[in-house]
Amino acid sequence: MRKPKIVILGAGYGGLLTTVRLQKMMGFNEAEIVLVNKNNYHYETTWLHEASAGTLHHDKVRYDIHHVLDSSKVHFIQDTVMEINKDEKKVILEKGEVEYDYLVIALGGEPETFGIKGLKEYALGITNVNSARQIREHIEYQFAVYQMEEEKNDNRLSIVVGGAGFTGIEFLGELTQRIPKLCQEYDIDQQKVRIICVEAAPTALPGFDPELVNYAVSQLQRRGVEFLIGTAIKEATPEGILVAKGDEEPWEIKASTVVWAAGVRGNSIIEKSGIEAMRGRVKVQPDLRVPGFEDVFVIGDCSLIINEENNRPFPPTAQIAMQQGEVTARNIIALIRNMPQLETFKFDSKGTICSLGDDDAIGVVFGKKLTGMAASIMKKAVDNRALFMIGGTSLVLKKGKFNLF
Numbered sequence: 001m002r003k004p005k006i007v008i009l010g011a012g013y014g015g016l017l018t019t020v021r022l023q024k025m026m027g028f029n030e031a032e033i034v035l036v037n038k039n040n041y042h043y044e045t046t047w048l049h050e051a052s053a054g055t056l057h058h059d060k061v062r063y064d065i066h067h068v069l070d071s072s073k074v075h076f077i078q079d080t081v082m083e084i085n086k087d088e089k090k091v092i093l094e095k096g097e098v099e100y101d102y103l104v105i106a107l108g109g110e111p112e113t114f115g116i117k118g119l120k121e122y123a124l125g126i127t128n129v130n131s132a133r134q135i136r137e138h139i140e141y142q143f144a145v146y147q148m149e150e151e152k153n154d155n156r157l158s159i160v161v162g163g164a165g166f167t168g169i170e171f172l173g174e175l176t177q178r179i180p181k182l183c184q185e186y187d188i189d190q191q192k193v194r195i196i197c198v199e200a201a202p203t204a205l206p207g208f209d210p211e212l213v214n215y216a217v218s219q220l221q222r223r224g225v226e227f228l229i230g231t232a233i234k235e236a237t238p239e240g241i242l243v244a245k246g247d248e249e250p251w252e253i254k255a256s257t258v259v260w261a262a263g264v265r266g267n268s269i270i271e272k273s274g275i276e277a278m279r280g281r282v283k284v285q286p287d288l289r290v291p292g293f294e295d296v297f298v299i300g301d302c303s304l305i306i307n308e309e310n311n312r313p314f315p316p317t318a319q320i321a322m323q324q325g326e327v328t329a330r331n332i333i334a335l336i337r338n339m340p341q342l343e344t345f346k347f348d349s350k351g352t353i354c355s356l357g358d359d360d361a362i363g364v365v366f367g368k369k370l371t372g373m374a375a376s377i378m379k380k381a382v383d384n385r386a387l388f389m390i391g392g393t394s395l396v397l398k399k400g401k402f403n404l405f
């Protein structure tokens, strides 16, 4: 008898966790498991702000996918997904195609630019290993050129971060640690460097605990970050950005580096494949399947689940993606084993921690507020836990963060 074929798209938090759970729970002859990913490595998206600032080498934030796969149970295809044909139950890849009986879409998110002019051309995004490497190199190049040029262009030393959400704040935390080192390396007076964060909402980290937000903002200000709160980026240009408060006339901030960290959307493959979505995020059923498609699951940043407590979507996080991966693996097994009922996904929030560099952070963990070193240690423990859940102790020993103090 032909084995049912499970195809998982994306080896990020959601997809890789689904895969390793399936490989553990399923017998050799129960199903054919195929994992498709663009690269032969997994990267910790939650560590990309460190690689982007240059405080952590990009090789430290990624590992070979084969390290966590059992090749006797999972077939890995390194390829790029171009489109999903739900009616013919096949996935079109750049170099071929793959058919499925059960599909898990876990392709992650993309930067949301809200159609703002010039962002795609002139701003950089903290999105994957390649973009992180580009940001790090770009900033360093500006410092190197500044030192070489006869007529100094101070704008080379200005860095704009668009958005003071969690990504923006975590990146700023790393930047404030990296810049003093770069200044030393390139013999540049640190007073000449400007780090400007532009946030459209009336506060940084909108919706987060105000006391913790104040702590984060004042720590970053103390380290030299300028905040423009209640101010939106309206356009990116080759020279910098145009910003405005409300309906006021926009004004220009000149900067050679603009990093856009002001929002994410689901993967555009979703819309390209004709799957109903809001900004690339599919409102999934409680069992994580796509309404009307009993064999297609969507998890992670491509999925949308409403938090019944406030009737708003849960923010897309690695925490939710991993919990969805666990449930998806169990639900696929239930379908294959003809079990009567599928599990309903219920998000169990463990809290949120936002790093502010290597030894500082803010967070709420199990309802308790944390700041400083205690929060930072907790953040590294959470980072290590994600490694453990996918690759066990050996992966933690290989890639874990042990510089706790």
Ligand code: FAD
Pocket: 009, 010, 011, 012, 013, 014, 015, 036, 037, 038, 039, 042, 043, 045, 046, 047, 048, 049, 079, 080, 081, 082, 106, 107, 108, 109, 126, 127, 167, 170, 267, 269, 299, 300, 301, 302, 316, 317, 318, 319, 320, 321, 353
């Ligand atoms: P991802 O983990 O992004 O994985 C998607 C995978 O799909 C990648 O391997 C990618 O290469 C692959 N892929 C994409 N397109 C294709 C294609 N066309 N073909 C083949 N493969 C493809 N969340 C938290 O809970 N805690 C945190 O501390 C935290 N920190 C963050 C810090 C930063 C800087 C950022 C940017 C995000 C952070 N998040 C955090 C959010 C979290 O990273 C995401 O919600 C999470 O990564 C989503 O998981 P995912 O499985 O949906 O996608």
Ligand code: NAD
Pocket: 116, 162, 163, 164, 165, 166, 167, 168, 170, 198, 199, 200, 201, 204, 205, 206, 231, 232, 233, 234, 261, 262, 263, 264, 315, 316, 317, 352, 353, 354, 355
């Ligand atoms: P976000 O949507 O959470 O924040 C984006 C910020 O940009 C918002 O504060 C928004 O007001 C602002 N903004 C939007 N348009 C703007 C404009 N034109 N000009 C200036 N500011 C503008 O996005 P994010 O920070 O990238 O986070 C994405 C997801 O990843 C979220 O779900 C977040 O919770 C998660 N994340 C979590 C962590 C963590 O837990 N430590 C870290 C990073 C990201």
